[in-house]
Amino acid sequence: MPRYLLIESRDPFESNDVAYYFDLARGLVAADNEVTLLLVQNAVLAARPAAKVPALRALIAGGVTVLADDFALKERGIVALADGVASAPIDVVIDHLESGHKTLWH
Amino acid sequence: MAKKTLNIVESAYRAVMEEQDDTILWLMAAMQGAGAAHTVVLRGNAVNYAVAGQGAPGLTVGRWKQTQAPRMDRDVLDLVEKRKIPVLVIQEDLAVRGIQKSEVLAEVELIGIESLPALMAEFEIVSHW
Amino acid sequence: MTRKTITFALMDPPYESENLTTAFRILDAAVRRGHDVNVFAYEGAAALAFVRQAAHPNPVHGKDLATENHPTTKEQVAALLALAADKGCKVDWVNCGMCVDERGVGESVPGTRRGSPGDFHDFCEASDNVLVIPTR
Secondary structure, X not given: OOEEXXXXXXXXXXXXXXXXXXXXXXXXXXXXXXXXXXXXXXXXXXXXXXXXXXXXXXXXXXXXXXXXXXXXXXXXXXXOOOOOEEEEOOHHHHHHHHOOOEEEEO | OOOEEEEEEXXXXXXXXXXXXXXXXXXXXXXXXXOOEEEEEEOHHHHHHHEOOXXXXXXXXXXXXXXXXXXXXXXXXXXXXXXXXXXXXXXXXXXXXXXOHHHEOOOOEEEOHHHHHHHHHOOOEEEEO | OOOOEEEEEEOOOOOOOHHHHHHHHHHHHHHHOOOEEEEEEOHHHHHOOEOOOOOOOEHHHOEOHHHHOXXXXXXXXXXXXXXXXXXXXXXXXXXXXXXXXXXXXXXEOEOEEEEOHHHHHHHHHHOOEEEEEOOO
16 A cells, blocks of 8 residues: 655644645545654644644544654643644654655645 | 656745746756656645736836746746646636636646545655645 | 665755754754765755854843854754764755855855756656655
8 A cells, every 4th residue: 555644844723725735635545545644843733632623633533644743742842642643753754755655745 | 767756836926026937837847858757736826827817027126127027827838838747737726716717728737636646646756845 | 774865855044944943853864864865955945055154142142152052054964964974874965056146155065066956856866765845
């Protein structure tokens, strides 16, 4: 099964274009791809348990692996994460790149 | 044979007057000249690049006057006609911006956003600009 | 670990975007794993390796030059090249020539080089993978 890493750097509170990227993740899963969404920079602001981001919850329920950059989380004092979001070191990007997974940045 | 590369371009009108080009479309044209096999998808605000008849006059600051003002529709046509780079445009992004199909260059191909995953599978490299 | 060749395109100028913080962390991670890394520094990123960057003190917080130890991207680029040398892998850092010229940043960290879109094409063709980090 082809695999993708989608890196999201924007947060959904400031940029409504994040909706497009979440939809792309959903569409890639529907097309039988394995998708990991890595939240970096301000995108991790969507990762708190009480953050109102239903689209992110839907992605998790739909089978997208959602990770949040540990450095960005620490920088913003985010400790607890929403169910289905896991903290990850930036090395995860290299994991995907070295494995040949298509990797995009938004 | 060069790797087939899909370039999803969403950045629009960023530094185009200063650079007298969209720097991503310019890069695609330059790389094509070096033997690349690019396809461009315009999405988000970049779909406006496909609107025919656009272009501001050159910038004037004091006595300095720009003489080579860019026109994005012309650059899109250049990609398609001269560089043989297919340019696809996300039709939902046109519609939400109130751009009628009649305003869009005939030389671009309109595609639905739902077709993007299948399209991405056809290319060895997919980049987001 | 099989050594791979990974190409990155950067576009942001120094000191303007968190993209570069993340980008340098990714580049560092790739080199630490011993991969060969190509960087095409396009547009504002052509200034990342400019040797005439100068650190400054921080009078607002009462820190002198030494105490502030202000980061410069030229040091980060140099450190990346040094790390690659230590690891026995390669970083090929290419600054887009026209981008360098229009910004007047022609003096670059030793070990980096001037290039063109043709180099980015060659990088992509020769790499195992490519990541473009765009600007906004």
